[in-house]
Amino acid sequence: MSRKANYNDDQESVEIEPERLLVHKLVDSSKAQRAKAIERLKSWINARTLNPASFFTYDDLIKIWKGLYYNMWMADKPILQEQLATEISSWIHEFRDNDQARLYIDAGFATFAREWWGIDRWRLSKFMTFVRYFLRESFMFLKNLKWLKVDVLKFTKMLRQNVLSANGNRSCDGLKLHVTDIYLEELAQVAGVVLKPKRLILLLSPFFNIIKTSDNEVLVKHVYKNLFIQIIQFSDVGIDPEAEEEMEAIQAFGRQAIEEEMETNNENDEQEEVALQFDYKLLSEKLVKVAKVENCKQRNRKQIYELARKFDALSRGIYPLSDERLPEVFESNRLSCEVDVNTLREFQKDLGELGHKKKSKTKPEEIDQLLEKYDIKKRRKKHRGKGGSKKKQQQKNGDDQ
Numbered sequence: 001m002s003r004k005a006n007y008n009d010d011q012e013s014v015e016i017e018p019e020r021l022l023v024h025k026l027v028d029s030s031k032a033q034r035a036k037a038i039e040r041l042k043s044w045i046n047a048r049t050l051n052p053a054s055f056f057t058y059d060d061l062i063k064i065w066k067g068l069y070y071n072m073w074m075a076d077k078p079i080l081q082e083q084l085a086t087e088i089s090s091w092i093h094e095f096r097d098n099d100q101a102r103l104y105i106d107a108g109f110a111t112f113a114r115e116w117w118g119i120d121r122w123r124l125s126k127f128m129t130f131v132r133y134f135l136r137e138s139f140m141f142l143k144n145l146k147w148l149k150v151d152v153l154k155f156t157k158m159l160r161q162n163v164l165s166a167n168g169n170r171s172c173d174g175l176k177l178h179v180t181d182i183y184l185e186e187l188a189q190v191a192g193v194v195l196k197p198k199r200l201i202l203l204l205s206p207f208f209n210i211i212k213t214s215d216n217e218v219l220v221k222h223v224y225k226n227l228f229i230q231i232i233q234f235s236d237v238g239i240d241p242e243a244e245e246e247m248e249a250i251q252a253f254g255r256q257a258i259e260e261e262m263e264t265n266n267e268n269d270e271q272e273e274v275a276l277q278f279d280y281k282l283l284s285e286k287l288v289k290v291a292k293v294e295n296c297k298q299r300n301r302k303q304i305y306e307l308a309r310k311f312d313a314l315s316r317g318i319y320p321l322s323d324e325r326l327p328e329v330f331e332s333n334r335l336s337c338e339v340d341v342n343t344l345r346e347f348q349k350d351l352g353e354l355g356h357k358k359k360s361k362t363k364p365e366e367i368d369q370l371l372e373k374y375d376i377k378k379r380r381k382k383h384r385g386k387g388g389s390k391k392k393q394q395q396k397n398g399d400d401q
Contacts, residue, residue, distance in 0.1 A: 026067035027074065034071055038084070041068075042091060049096040056100060061107035069111050072130055073123060085130040089137040098145070105138050106158050113162045117171040131175070132182050139190040147191070147199050156205045164206035166214040177222050180207070184230060188276050197279035201286055208286070211304055212296045220300055228307050229321070231278060237319050284311035 022044065025037035041064070048054045056064075068088055075081045095101040112131055119127055138155070145151045163172070163179050187195075187203065195203075207223050214220050287308035291301050310320035 023063055023067040026071040034074065037067075038071065038087065042087075042094060045091060046094050046096070049094075049100050052097075055097065056103060058103055058107060061103055062111065065107045065111040069115055072126065075126070078126075081126040082129065085126070085133045089130075089133040092137050092141050093144070098151075101141060102154060102158070105134075105141070105155075106162075108134055109158065109163045112175055113169055113172040116175040128178055131178060132186060135179065135182065136186045136190060139187055143190055147195060149199070149202065152199060152202050156203060159206045160209055164210065166210045166212075167216070170216070173216065173219060176219055177226075180219075180223055180227055183207075184227065184276065191276065193275065193277050195276065197277060197282055200276060200278055201282060208290050211300055211307075212290050212293060214300070215297070220303070224303060224307065231283075232310060232314060232319075232321055234275070235278070235280070235314055237314055237317055279315075280311045281315035284308045284315060287311065 022037055022041055025033050026041070028034050028037065045056075048056060072081065072084055072088070075084050092101050092104055095104060112127075112134075116127075142151055142155060159179075160166070162169070163175055165176075204227075207227055210223050211220050285308075287304050290296065291304040291308065296304070313320040
């Protein structure tokens with residue numbers, strides 16, 4: 001009986017050993033062993049996703065990602081680091097099943113969020129590059145799926161749960177700030193002008209959630225400034241003020257200045273080619289809806305309404321970062337543009353005829369009829385102040401005395 005038990009144990013160890021060894025080899029002290037483990041892991045992923053019976057679980061991928069994370073930790077040369085980040089990120093496309101690829105993306109971002117607090121300053125740069133490449137390949141995965149709404153919703157839900165959570169995992173706030181900085185840039189590199197405005201709004205949903213429900217004031221301000229204001233600065237209506245200052249600071253000092261200007265022009269041309277096509281009116285309406293939700297933080301609501309006003313102005317061709325006189329978003333504060341000039345003239349004429357009458361002959365019914373005729377009574381209630389008329393205030397003071 002004991003021999004059979006030992007035989008079964010040996011058989012199980014033989015089945016488990018390759019997987020366990022592969023993950024351990026990823027963090028081996030030998031550079032050659034780590035390189036071999038990376039090559040074998042790629043083939044192993046491709047083979048296991050051929051058969052649904054051998055699909056990875058989320059826990060399997062978490063273990064693999066821990067090995068990959070510390071494999072990058074031990075990579076010391078910049079060129080090797082970039083190659084490794086590119087290769088590991090591209091493995092998203094090695095999975096034969098889309099759900100398995102999503103699990104790989106989810107496990108990757110979850111690993112970054114869990115381990116981010118322990119990165120020292122000497123390794124921070126390479127992991128920031130790693131996150132950038134991984135985010136880019138994640139967008140490429142969505143692009144290959146034609147940016148379908150279902151796939152975009154699954155992706156944004158996953159981001160809200162780890163690297164872009166509004167209130168969870170405060171230990172990776174630095175990662176959240178970094179993803180906010182690179183999000184639009186990498187999305188523009190992959191999507192360009194092809195992505196429709198409604199899908200763009202959908203892809204921004206994690207950031208709407210942050211400015212709506214987050215208690216982290218630093219994160220909310222960072223999203224406000226480095227994402228939403230960036231959209232305004234790089235819009236067709238306005239120009240980035242910082243870019244203007246840089247151009248003014250350029251001094252001619254020979255051929256070097258000419259080459260720098262040519263490089264900046266080429267970079268601007270590339271940005272124009274890959275610019276995201278936002279519908280600013282749609283973005284303004286979305287922000288208003290976000291602000292009206294009950295679970296929206298009161299201190300964030302004012303900032304959201306301000307953003308909505310800016311995008312509403314941008315949709316009308318007004319650059320909102322330079323002009324302080326912004327149009328209002330809400331009906332209670334808007335001018336009544338629906339009333340045409342002829343209607344105003346008719347109202348002025350009727351009001352003048354009524355004003356020429358003596359007070360004793362003027363009936364309250366006539367005033368009410370005039371207000372109802374031009375639908376002013378309802379608006380008057382909306383815009384009426386708290387203080388009342390000056391005459392009523394004087395009468396009240398006299399009674400008090």
